[in-house]
Amino acid sequence: MTPSGTAPRQEGPARGRPRSEAVERAVIESVMGLLEDGVPLAELSIERIARTAGVGKATIYRRWSGKEDLFVDVVRAAGPPDPELPGTSVRDDLVVLLESLRPRGPAGRTSAILHNVHAQMKSSPHLWAAYHDTVVVPRRTLGLEVLRRGRENGELRADVDVELLHDIVVGPVLVRTVLCPDADLPDDLAARVVDTLLQGLRPVSG
Amino acid sequence: MTPSGTAPRQEGPARGRPRSEAVERAVIESVMGLLEDGVPLAELSIERIARTAGVGKATIYRRWSGKEDLFVDVVRAAGPPDPELPGTSVRDDLVVLLESLRPRGPAGRTSAILHNVHAQMKSSPHLWAAYHDTVVVPRRTLGLEVLRRGRENGELRADVDVELLHDIVVGPVLVRTVLCPDADLPDDLAARVVDTLLQGLRPVSG
Amino acid sequence: MTPSGTAPRQEGPARGRPRSEAVERAVIESVMGLLEDGVPLAELSIERIARTAGVGKATIYRRWSGKEDLFVDVVRAAGPPDPELPGTSVRDDLVVLLESLRPRGPAGRTSAILHNVHAQMKSSPHLWAAYHDTVVVPRRTLGLEVLRRGRENGELRADVDVELLHDIVVGPVLVRTVLCPDADLPDDLAARVVDTLLQGLRPVSG
Amino acid sequence: MTPSGTAPRQEGPARGRPRSEAVERAVIESVMGLLEDGVPLAELSIERIARTAGVGKATIYRRWSGKEDLFVDVVRAAGPPDPELPGTSVRDDLVVLLESLRPRGPAGRTSAILHNVHAQMKSSPHLWAAYHDTVVVPRRTLGLEVLRRGRENGELRADVDVELLHDIVVGPVLVRTVLCPDADLPDDLAARVVDTLLQGLRPVSG
DNA sequence: TCCTAATCGAGACGGTACGTCCAGTCTTCAG
DNA sequence: CTGAAGACTGGACGTACCGTCTCGATTAGGA
The missing domain is CATH 1.10.357.10 (Tetracycline Repressor, domain 2)
Structure with a gap:
């Protein structure tokens, strides 16, 4: 899952430590887990998400511009379960x-x-x-x-x-x-x- | 408009200064005004509502247990504009x-x-x-x-x-x-x- | 004990209900009691004093202009226990x-x-x-x-x-x-x- | 000036951004400045000190547990101006x-x-x-x-x-x-x- | 015996400060 | 340059008092 593109990471010759994809996954998984547990969206503070995912707040802000931007990716990850149509009629x-x-x-x-x-x-x-x-x-x-x-x-x-x-x-x-x-x-x-x-x-x- | 009944004011022989109905109106009017001005619900802090209505925060908390409780009354006050049906068919x-x-x-x-x-x-x-x-x-x-x-x-x-x-x-x-x-x-x-x-x-x- | 004179009660032909001396005593006694109980002066809010004395806040403010003014009278009431000198030398x-x-x-x-x-x-x-x-x-x-x-x-x-x-x-x-x-x-x-x-x-x- | 040790910061391998000494100085300087200007101690609210020092309230509470605890450090900082004794007699x-x-x-x-x-x-x-x-x-x-x-x-x-x-x-x-x-x-x-x-x-x- | 008026307890009023929490940014050390 | 950690300013949270005000209910004269 690639972040939604709001992160300002400018491309170029890759230097320094590359971003860990595990972080993306961990964060999005954490959000989905909290939502499944019935935590209302309004109580999902960035602080709490970072704690749950075992991730620094800055690491989240490096990828997403804010809560809203992050949830966009959560929606994408949850994805559309397109139904299979029988086509009979x-x-x-x-x-x-x-x-x-x-x-x-x-x-x-x-x-x-x-x-x-x-x-x-x-x-x-x-x-x-x-x-x-x-x-x-x-x-x-x-x-x-x-x-x-x-x-x-x-x-x-x-x-x-x-x-x-x-x-x-x-x-x-x-x-x-x-x-x-x-x-x-x-x-x-x-x-x-x-x-x-x-x-x-x-x-x-x- | 009477508050939604969540306020803990126990009934009995009226003692002390009675609550001002003008305050109820002022607060609810302020919320409605802010909403009309396009302020998103999430940005309606109690602090801001109190400032706008020219009212102390405690006065709001005396009547409503929180933002949610207040908005219930706002919804009630905005009320349903029941349409008049022609009845022809x-x-x-x-x-x-x-x-x-x-x-x-x-x-x-x-x-x-x-x-x-x-x-x-x-x-x-x-x-x-x-x-x-x-x-x-x-x-x-x-x-x-x-x-x-x-x-x-x-x-x-x-x-x-x-x-x-x-x-x-x-x-x-x-x-x-x-x-x-x-x-x-x-x-x-x-x-x-x-x-x-x-x-x-x-x-x-x- | 007469209040310290800061109260604005203008003299004239006595009309209306006279002030109760019992209130003065109750308030000052309450303050002294609280002090004796070790309550620090800073924690003696007017609100608390009124509650303790079973008195309305306004009744206190009618007599004293504020906490300081009240304590003046407390000091006066506690009074100086003048020692008796032997006088022998x-x-x-x-x-x-x-x-x-x-x-x-x-x-x-x-x-x-x-x-x-x-x-x-x-x-x-x-x-x-x-x-x-x-x-x-x-x-x-x-x-x-x-x-x-x-x-x-x-x-x-x-x-x-x-x-x-x-x-x-x-x-x-x-x-x-x-x-x-x-x-x-x-x-x-x-x-x-x-x-x-x-x-x-x-x-x-x- | 090191805070009085009441702050709960547990020692260990230094992790995260270290606390800024400039903040300590700014806060204590602000308190001393206000006292010099004749502001009574009772009017020195944490809120006002934070405003004057250009510092967040939480930053003050991170170091000191309250007003009293802060003033302890102010006293220490004001320090004892030990007199120089002539020693002649x-x-x-x-x-x-x-x-x-x-x-x-x-x-x-x-x-x-x-x-x-x-x-x-x-x-x-x-x-x-x-x-x-x-x-x-x-x-x-x-x-x-x-x-x-x-x-x-x-x-x-x-x-x-x-x-x-x-x-x-x-x-x-x-x-x-x-x-x-x-x-x-x-x-x-x-x-x-x-x-x-x-x-x-x-x-x-x- | 009413009438007037100031008192009483109670508590609502607009404010200010409290101490906590989170947003979003910045700054350290470790890889 | 990235990572986690956490300090930073700022601002809202809900509570407690401040000193003022407004209620119904007393409690005294003076009529």
């Missing part, structure tokens, strides 16, 4: 896609970290940008591809607005994740959302 | 309801504060609970009523799951608000979401 | 006089308070003035009278400077009291000082 | 010794500080101990040596109690310094005390 792909968004879903550790961090990261534009680029955009891209494919092969109406439809599909899961974090999502939520949407909402009149 | 009601969720929507000041705070409050369970009770629950209740009414008068299919449908309706706006906070929402988003959903998604196959 | 009178200066001497309670306060009161000119007027001056006057009487009746040389001699007599006790507060003064110190002085210091050379 | 030595005790005497700056502090330091046992060790004991030792030398070379009677005599000599100056701080000491006080004592006090009867 739009419906099946969407169900798998939605399943992967659930915090306690199959992705395990990194998922937990990401959701823990997610909840609190809006305060930092840079941190949010990293999360956006690393997690949000890839998944949205994946979802849009599924829908576009469905539009092209006739599974969806030709005049459908895929961007809008995507948000309609993802929305309900996000609503329950963000607004009702305590209520466990029912296991079949994804399927029911997709089915409800695909079947249409108007009475089957005429 | 499920469609019209839902459009108005979704419009009211937009951060830069017509609700003005309190809306701005709530959305500013919202973005950063997940770090505190108590603060989030206050936001949930004050903002999330009333609006969800309102939305569910609209849908139930629609189901009863035949505008919606009789077997529709109103809770699920509600999240499907609200979801897209939340997606764009939470995940793409910079991209301004198009003015007709609400209408398009509702229309898309109501019109059904399946191809118009015979 | 200059020597005997001086010995009794010196004995009365010893902190753990026979004077008991008020003496303890005075010496406790004395040690720390130089920081306040007014407080010191009260101590000076109440304790220092009367004793000095007493001592000077003894010496003048001795000069007149031939016990002392006619050309002796009584003021200087007084300080020479009192000095050693003060030295040991002020500079070596821990070392207990030997019981016969007073006698030895007086005898040494009266007998002369020069070698008995012919 | 007991009388001349004692006169010089007494002169050096006068607050506005020839010792200048440090003397002023010491007397300023002296007046208020009895409230703190540790502070007083430092003053005692640094100022009182050396001078007493010096005085006792003078007297012992005088006893050995016949200037004083062989059976004289030098400790007692010392206090008799120093006492009058202390009396006027401590009990009548406002009255300037006459310039010839020292000489008059010594001469009076050495000449004997009893009438030259017989």
